Amino acid sequence: xxxxxxxxxxxxxxxxxxxxxxxxxxxxxxxxxxxxxxxxxxxxxxxxxxxxxxxxxxxxxxxxxxxxxxxxxxxxxxxxxxxxxxxxxxxxxxxxxxxxxxxxxxxxxxxxxxxxxxxxxxxxxxxxxxxxxxxxxxxxxxxxxxxxxxxxxxxxxxxxxxxxxxxxxxxxxxxxxxxxxxxxxxxxxxxxxxxxxxxxxxxxxxxxxxxxxxxxxxxxxxxxxxxxxxxxxxxxxxxxxxxxxxxxxxxxxxxxxxxxxxxxxxxxxxxxxxxxxxxxx
Numbered sequence: 001x002x003x004x005x006x007x008x009x010x011x012x013x014x015x016x017x018x019x020x021x022x023x024x025x026x027x028x029x030x031x032x033x034x035x036x037x038x039x040x041x042x043x044x045x046x047x048x049x050x051x052x053x054x055x056x057x058x059x060x061x062x063x064x065x066x067x068x069x070x071x072x073x074x075x076x077x078x079x080x081x082x083x084x085x086x087x088x089x090x091x092x093x094x095x096x097x098x099x100x101x102x103x104x105x106x107x108x109x110x111x112x113x114x115x116x117x118x119x120x121x122x123x124x125x126x127x128x129x130x131x132x133x134x135x136x137x138x139x140x141x142x143x144x145x146x147x148x149x150x151x152x153x154x155x156x157x158x159x160x161x162x163x164x165x166x167x168x169x170x171x172x173x174x175x176x177x178x179x180x181x182x183x184x185x186x187x188x189x190x191x192x193x194x195x196x197x198x199x200x201x202x203x204x205x206x207x208x209x210x211x212x213x214x215x216x217x218x219x220x221x222x223x224x225x226x227x228x229x230x231x232x233x234x235x236x237x238x239x240x241x242x243x244x245x246x247x248x249x250x251x252x253x254x255x256x257x258x259x260x261x262x263x264x265x266x267x268x269x270x271x272x273x274x275x276x277x278x279x280x281x
Contacts (some may be wrong), residue, residue: 015059026280027053028252033275037196039266041067046271057091058082059149075102079148084115091154093118096147098176105129109176111147118145127177131219138179138215145174153183156255162186162204162243172213179214180266192242192259197272199258207238248276 018153029051036044046063062078077100083093092115099108112122120143127135146154151173155161161169161184168183186206193200244257249256260271 026251027051028281029279030249031275031277031279032256032273034271035196035274036269036271038269043067045270046180046239052085054085056082056084057153059153061149076100079149081147083113083150091146091150092116093145093147093150096145096149096174100149104129107177111174111176112149113145120144122266125177133217133219135177136216138174142172142179142214143174144172146171147174151182156243161166162206162255164204165190168209175215177215177217178212181211181213183209192244194259194272196270196274198275199246199273201244203242203244203258204255205240205242207240211239246276250280252279 029049032048032050034046034048035042036046043066044063046061048059048061050059051057058081060078060080062076064076066075075097079096079098080207081093081096083091083095086092093113094115095113096111097109098107107125107127109125110122111120111124113119114121123143145151151171155171163186165185166187168185170181170183171181173182184206186204189202189204191201192203239262240260241257244258245253246256246258256273258273262269
């Protein structure tokens with residue numbers, strides 16, 4: 001879950017631009033590329049394209065494990081979300097899709113929302129795993145948005161949410177298979193500098209935790225042999241994302257993730273912003 005959650009967080013590639021877009025009545029396409037490193041090697045590239053206008057948004061993100069990391073995993077993932085932007089600047093989700101595969105295993109989730117109240121009005125999913133599982137669906141009364149993408153975009157649109165705080169702020173988020181309780185807080189500022197990133201300068205450090213509170217998989221046959229706990233079975237370590245204001249997006253003035261780090265079973269992964277392109281329409 002940690003790995004999947006990280007890349008979902010990387011959907012935060014573009015945010016806080018809706019108010020500026022409303023003022024200028026302009027539309028923008030923002031293309032961002034991230035590189036993920038493990039043990040000094042590039043193990044994945046994450047590409048994002050976001051379209052945003054005064055009345056609507058759409059984001060498409062894709063990543064694929066590459067290089068040395070394919071010895072451990074061959075995961076691919078694509079995520080797409082779109083919705084409306086209300087008169088108050090709040091995001092109103094309409095559609096969310098998340099597809100992924102690793103070898104012969106994979107999943108495909110498609111969700112439609114009522115933009116007025118965020119309720120899920122259609123939820124289709126398929127999955128194929130080597131091990132046999134029983135899926136326990138999310139209860140109907142809990143099927144509400146926002147989806148992962150809209151949640152993160154909406155959070156970074158909120159200046160109050162990006163303020164430094166010692167307290168975690170929690171939100172239920174519809175993740176497709178799972179309903180998540182996601183907590184976040186911003187803990188401080190520092191100066192960021194790395195030869196792997198195109199950005200150097202002040203950043204705001206925020207941390208995130210997630211917990212599944214609805215929807216789950218149960219194995220049909222459980223092994224009797226007692227297993228040693230994996231890292232993923234232990235208390236989750238908060239994942240950090242470092243945000244910054246970029247000159248390339250000065251007209252929109254968003255908070256943009258420029259760095260992230262998280263732990264997986266075979267070590268720590270560091271993710272850096274490596275390329276940015278902004279097109280005003």
